Amino acid sequence: MAFSRSIAFSAFLLLLLINGSFCFYLPGVAPQDFQKGDALQVKVNKLSSTKTQLPYTYYSLPYCTPKKIVDSAENLGEVLRGDRIENSRYVFKMREPKMCNIVCKLVLDAKTAKAFKEKIDDEYRVNMILDNLPLVVPIKRVDQDSTVYQLGFHVGLKGQYSGSKEEKFFIHNHLAFTVRYHRDLLTESARIVGFEVKPFSVKHEYEGKWEEKTRLTTCDPHAKHTVVNSNTPQEVEEGKEIFFTYDVEFQESDVKWASRWDAYLLMSDDQIHWFSIVNSLMIVLFLSGMVAMIMLRTLYRDISKYNELETQEEAQEETGWKLVHGDVFRPPNNSDLLCVYVGTGVQFFGMILVTMLFAVLGFLSPSNRGGLMTVMLLLWVFMGLLAGYASARLYKMFKGSEWKKISLRTAVMFPASVSAIFFVLNGLIWGQKSSGAVPFGTMFALIFLWFGISVPLVFVGGYIGFRKPAIENPVKTNKIPRQIPEQAWYMNPAFSVLIGGILPFGAVFIELFFILTSICCAVRITCGGGALTSHRALLHCTSFSSYAFFVVTGTIGFYACFWFTRLIYSSVKID
Structure with missing residues (x-):
């Protein structure tokens, strides 16, 4: 009776846990409510690039720094990924749009100009975080009426002036932020469900001598709209004066907090290769069924034959796989x-x-x-x-x-x-x-x-x-190993492994093509004047993966x- 009660109580607790698991974001990331006017602190993360594999901290470039840089607590996985989350000078107030906010002014010297040019040339992107949401750049798809999101914005871009062939470097110094929020109908609180940006390169200008209260003539802090284009981009050259500015606007959204990651997880190429999947599945089923049928028929025939010979005392000589029963379980x-x-x-x-x-x-x-x-x-x-x-x-x-x-x-x-x-x-x-x-x-x-x-x-x-x-072992091992006769050429271990791997490879090679094309890209890392090609740079991760895959599949x-x-x-x- 007591045992049945304990089982019932355990089942009740399990149901409570299962029911409770739908009430919060596993593993316990709770939503945060913001009232109008609450401070929103934007955090900066690493600079990353699809062109190289080396991430850098945000403040490795001479961006505007706060009075004191505070590192956020990170778990082991974040550190191993190269994430370095720090505070920044980008601070908003909830549901209070502000235009043309000046973050800081920077005069480039030879060193800082070179640093910006290198990061622009390597296509580095700036990553920021607001309320644990990464900053994204919305991009309209030409072929479809939909929007995809890219993590972070580029440090800058390369281009040419009209009528000139000389390539110039331009920095994204003006950021037009859009914070999307979902408001509670019963209270005035709101939850952040989106964090977007449109970067611009703007050569800001002002009249007279620059002072702390001087206004820029290229953007109006009292305007009700953000910057939508730039006819005079900010060039990166020694001696150039750069103003880092930003706009921020807030838009109400129907997206609920629990679904705010859905847009981030949409892939730019979301087509599922159903034909190749069905084709691979049919090949696997056909080959597995054929091999299983042949093996079962052969084994049933051999087992019945061996057992029948034993009962009739006609087993004068062992044949087939029974012949090696005394050596099959010998330690290799x-x-x-x-x-x-x-x-x-x-x-x-x-x-x-x-x-x-x-x-x-x-x-x-x-x-x-x-x-x-x-x-x-x-x-x-x-x-x-x-x-x-x-x-x-x-x-x-x-x-x-x-x-x-x-x-x-x-x-x-x-x-x-x-x-x-x-x-x-x-x-x-x-x-x-x-x-x-x-x-x-x-x-x-x-x-x-x-x-x-x-x-x-x-x-x-x-x-x-x-x-x-x-x-x-089901059979005893002979003390004296059996003499193995000379094997035919096709019984060579290397050839046997090759032949044995053809069938599994034939079942997965179509999907393997899409997998490899998704993870492989041309990578070049410049180190001290030399270059590490993509093959060498990717050797360590691919070799580790192959090594681990070999160990797992070999064990199975x-x-x-x-x-x-x-x-x-x-x-x-x-x-």
């Missing part, structure tokens, strides 16, 4: 390495599975900046328990006795190879003064997660796995083959 060469990679693959698989579960439940919402990377890193650390358990269980089945050695190799081998390259790349990025360089404090945190949590968990898992009874393939082999040999009577 470098079995320790196999155990290590199987454990690492289990660790990866557990991390991916739980991450996908969290994403489906809504814990990894886009409002939680850096949450995905943080969750994946922490899950990798805690999945070390499964890695140690899996490697120790397999190691004991192979008659191993030094479980501490195999646990240490499982905990160190893959992370060490990744960390070695990570530290080298981090040193190079730090030399370029990029915000992508991981600070020393974060590096110590990563080392602590590795040696302070992950390694001990691997040893705990190894200890538990090694104390378990060894996995018993190993366990599938291991289960299948045990199943068929346990179905045959062998003396």
Whole structure:
């Protein structure tokens, strides 16, 4: 009776939790209400570019700085992504439009002009944040009656004056902000649901000598409309005087706070390749069904044949796959390495599975900046328990006795190879003064997660796995290995791997084309006069991904083959 009550109470609590999960933005990002006149602080983030892979802090360029730069608290994922969120001099008042606000005046010298030109040439974009919403530039689509959004605005642009072939650099020094809000019908409070900007390059002018109260003749602070165009752009050259200004207007929106990220998640190319998806699915089903049918018919025939010969005492000579029953479960060469990679693959698989579960439940919402990377890193650390358990269980089945050695190799081998390259790349990025360089404090945190949590968990898992009874094979292994005859050329391991991979590749290569075209782009990074081509610059991330993919899929393939082999040999009577 008490047991049934506890089950009912647990189910009731679970229903409450499920019901409550629809009442707030997972993982707990609550909306913020603003009254008319409340201060809105715009924060600045990193400078990013699709042309290079090196992000920089906003104040690495001589933009207008506040009296004191305050860094916002960031999670581990944000730091690893290169985000550096800081305060700025852009401050609004809720639902109070203001035009031609002067932020600061800057006179360019040779150094600052060169810095702006380099960032403009590399197509860097400025990222800002308001109420946890990233700043976007709305762009009308020509082919459709819709709007897409690009994160951040360009530092500037390159162009030519009419009648001249000389290329000039122009800076976006005037920003026309639009803050969209959703007002509560019962109260005067409102919630921000959109943050947009239209950047302009404006050569501001004034009369007389510049003083603090001097007005610009190129824009009117009492106007009721923002700047819509610019006939005199602001050129970036040594000695030029630049005024940074902005307009801000507020527009009421029907979009509710819970749906404010929908517009940000719309893709510019949102066409789904249904034909290729259906084609790949049909190929997978056809090939899987054909192989499964052939295997099942062959196995049923062989098993019935072997068992029938045993009952009639006619088995004078073993044939087929029964012939190698005494060697099929023999530990392979470098079995320790196999155990290590199987454990690492289990660790990866557990991390991916739980991450996908969290994403489906809504814990990894886009409002939680850096949450995905943080969750994946922490899950990798805690999945070390499964890695140690899996490697120790397999190691004991192979008659191993030094479980501490195999646990240490499982905990160190893959992370060490990744960390070695990570530290080298981090040193190079730090030399370029990029915000992508991981600070020393974060590096110590990563080392602590590795040696302070992950390694001990691997040893705990190894200890538990090694104390378990060894996995018993369905057949005994011969003490003397069978002599393997010389194999035909098509039985060479390299050729077999190539042939075995053709069928899966044929099922996914169409979708693989769209995936690769979505993530691959030409990248050139200039470092000290030299150039890193896209192949070298992208080598580290693609090689890591391929390495991890190899480990995960290899582990899945190993366990599938291991289960299948045990199943068929346990179905045959062998003396």
